[in-house]
Amino acid sequence: MKPDHLESRLISPDFTAPAPFGSLTTPIHHASTVTFANVAALRARSWLDEDSYTYGLHATPTTYELQHRIAELEGGAYALLAPSGLAAIAMINLGLLQSGDEFLIPDNVYLPNRELGETMLSSFGITCHTYPAADAEAAARLINANTRLLWIEAPGSVSMEVPDVPRLAALARERGVLSALDNTWSGGYFFQGFECGLDIVMHALTKYPSGGSDVLMGSVVTRDVKLHQRIKTAHMRLGLGVAGDDAYLVLRGLPSLLARLKVHEASAYRVAEWLSKREEIERVLHPGLPSCPGHAFWKRDFRGAGGLFSVVFKQSIEAGKVDAMVDALKLFSIGFSWGGSHSLAVPYALAQARTTRPWLTGALVRFYIGLEHTDDLLADLAQAFEALH
Numbered sequence: 001m002k003p004d005h006l007e008s009r010l011i012s013p014d015f016t017a018p019a020p021f022g023s024l025t026t027p028i029h030h031a032s033t034v035t036f037a038n039v040a041a042l043r044a045r046s047w048l049d050e051d052s053y054t055y056g057l058h059a060t061p062t063t064y065e066l067q068h069r070i071a072e073l074e075g076g077a078y079a080l081l082a083p084s085g086l087a088a089i090a091m092i093n094l095g096l097l098q099s100g101d102e103f104l105i106p107d108n109v110y111l112p113n114r115e116l117g118e119t120m121l122s123s124f125g126i127t128c129h130t131y132p133a134a135d136a137e138a139a140a141r142l143i144n145a146n147t148r149l150l151w152i153e154a155p156g157s158v159s160m161e162v163p164d165v166p167r168l169a170a171l172a173r174e175r176g177v178l179s180a181l182d183n184t185w186s187g188g189y190f191f192q193g194f195e196c197g198l199d200i201v202m203h204a205l206t207k208y209p210s211g212g213s214d215v216l217m218g219s220v221v222t223r224d225v226k227l228h229q230r231i232k233t234a235h236m237r238l239g240l241g242v243a244g245d246d247a248y249l250v251l252r253g254l255p256s257l258l259a260r261l262k263v264h265e266a267s268a269y270r271v272a273e274w275l276s277k278r279e280e281i282e283r284v285l286h287p288g289l290p291s292c293p294g295h296a297f298w299k300r301d302f303r304g305a306g307g308l309f310s311v312v313f314k315q316s317i318e319a320g321k322v323d324a325m326v327d328a329l330k331l332f333s334i335g336f337s338w339g340g341s342h343s344l345a346v347p348y349a350l351a352q353a354r355t356t357r358p359w360l361t362g363a364l365v366r367f368y369i370g371l372e373h374t375d376d377l378l379a380d381l382a383q384a385f386e387a388l389h
């Protein structure tokens with residue numbers, strides 16, 4: 001029935017794309033209200049049902065489509081989306097831990113994960129213990145009857161050590177502890193967490209999957225439906241929905257993800273090899289090179305490397321000069337996050353990490369190699385390195 005008044009006709013809820021229309025993109029559905037066909041359908045709703053819609057916060061066809069593709073990327077069965085990578089980390093911790101529980105994180109973990117554990121979670125009576133990233137047996141020794149969750153980052157996103165993921169996953173499983181991997185570095189492609197026995201794979205889609213440096217999003221993938229539903233409960237209780245426009249930006253990046261990763265990888269190898277020959281550099285921390293701690297694990301378990309790696313400068317080069325070198329870069333920007341088309345450089349002060357990492361003898365800079373031509377990046381580095389002398 002067509003309403004009598006223009007006010008009502010302008011609010012028609014009946015729009016659907018006409019039948020012969022086709023396109024190659026996922027439509028963006030904007031919805032807070034999700035409508036039901038009738039009262040019986042409203043009463044029968046369940047936000048746990050994977051195929052139904054109840055409210056815009058929980059799912060729209062756009063966010064479901066992205067969830068399905070991310071589950072596919074990671075080799076899992078169920079995916080949840082969160083408004084940032086950090087929100088995805090928080091959703092896992094808050095979904096699986098309660099007062100009296102303990103959890104383990106590696107000492108090179110993405111710092112906000114550690115800070116969440118040592119501040120808010122600690123105030124809720126949840127204890128976070130740190131284990132040396134490269135020592136799976138040390139992690140196992142910290143497991144006790146209250147331990148519920150073991151976090152792994154492969155590699156650590158600044159100091160770049162590659163851990164023995166299958167061993168950590170097996171130790172956690174033997175002791176009845178859930179294991180969660182931050183798989184952001186690998187782009188979900190160069191490392192397949194579930195094949196290594198992990199329970200949960202988290203990913204900051206902000207980085208490679210979006211590829212645009214313009215959106216924040218995180219994902220949590222599982223294979224076990226009960227585990228998925230426990231984390232989904234936190235997603236629901238905390239209201240961690242994502243907007244359709246943001247989901248679209250990530251969906252737009254996914255078709256080119258593997259092609260981009262391969263370009264980042266090839267260019268990063270060339271830059272890393274160039275850096276390894278410079279007299280100013282003490283060590284290149286690129287997981288694909290033997291100079292990186294844990295390289296043997298990378299070789300055994302990974303399909304490749306992306307664009308992110310770090311270098312340690314010779315001790316004789318003071319940190320101020322390294323900062324001046326970073327300031328002198330013209331094609332590389334200075335900024336956090338990565339995964340987009342622009343190359344980045346960030347100097348890190350890792351004084352604390354030095355106590356357990358004797359190889360961290362000088363200033364450290366993390367490089368992200370974007371999609372510029374490698375020759376241009378090498379020329380930029382060559383001119384900026386003059387600031388070191």
Ligand SMILES: Cc1ncc(COP(=O)(O)O)c(C=O)c1O
Pocket residue numbers: 084085086087110157182184185204205206216217218336337338
């Ligand atoms: C390894 C890693 N995990 C998680 C995150 C968090 O992602 P987001 O910036 O989307 O919160 C980052 C961000 O830099 C990261 O590098």
